[in-house]
Amino acid sequence: MQIQQFPVTLVIIVATVIISLRALKDAEMKYKWIFYPFKVNKENEFYRILSHIFIHGDGLHLLFNMFVLFSFGRQMEFVLNDFYGQGLGSLHFFLLYFLGGLAAAIWPFVRNKDNPNYMSLGASGAVSAILFASILWLPQGGIYLMFIPFEIPAWLFGILYLLFEFYMSKKGGTGIAHDAHFGGAVFGIVYVLLINFDKGKAFFExxxx
Known part of the structure; x- marks a missing residue:
């Protein structure tokens, strides 16, 4: 199938790049937008649950997330538009991304709502939701990873990724929000099952x- 440039994916990427680049130059803005469960819990700063999706730790962090979003987002938006029609498909993609980002914050919030030293940022949870929705919808696809000179089946990558992120989130101490990655990925799977359960059956078949 031919993949085109789709509005929602591109709008999200452009908005995220603009906001992230500004936050990288403005420490006060970055602090105000970062996900800080302690302040969400103690001072009701609920906006942080969404705002942190738009900012990143550095240029490489931003580049990686936007590259993955561009690679899988335009594909996922295409199949949703093809299956549900342009309007409803775009709405599903929008909800998948942003609700995925919100869902990814649940586990980190529960674990750190009384921890004044925990903060996180980035679109990784939302991007994981898109990635895993794509894997469930199109398990026959393949994924290339840096330094691995062969294609990994999408379904196998998905299983290994979930196991790795769950293990690392339990281990802790890495400075990476593995719990958010895991939560976003699980949400992507759940969302697809909610809107098209047959895709889950087709995946296992x-x-x-």
Whole structure:
């Protein structure tokens, strides 16, 4: 199938890049937008649950997330528009991304709502939701990783990724929000199952075959 440039994916990328680049130059803005469960809990700063999706720790962090979003987001938006029609498909993609980002913050919030030393930022949770929705919808696809000279089946990558992120989130101490990655990925799977349960059945039929 031919993949085109789709509005919602591009709008999210452009908005995220603009806001992130500004926050990288403005420490006060970055602090106000960062996900800070302690302040969310103690001072009701609920906006941080969404605002942190638009800012990143550095240029490499931003580049990686936007590259993954561009690679899988335009594909996922295409299949949703193709299946549900342009309007409803775009709405599903919008909800998948932003609700995925919100869902990714649940576990970190529960674990750190009384921890004044925990903060996190970045679109990784939302991007994970898109990535795993794509894997569930199109398990026959493949994924290339840096330094690995062969294609990994999408379904196998998804399983290994979930196991790795769950393990690392339990281990802790890495400075990376593995719990957000895991939460976003699980939400992406759940969202697809809610709107099209047959895709879940087709996924298991495919890997069993």
């Amino acid at each position: 495919y890997i069993l075959s």
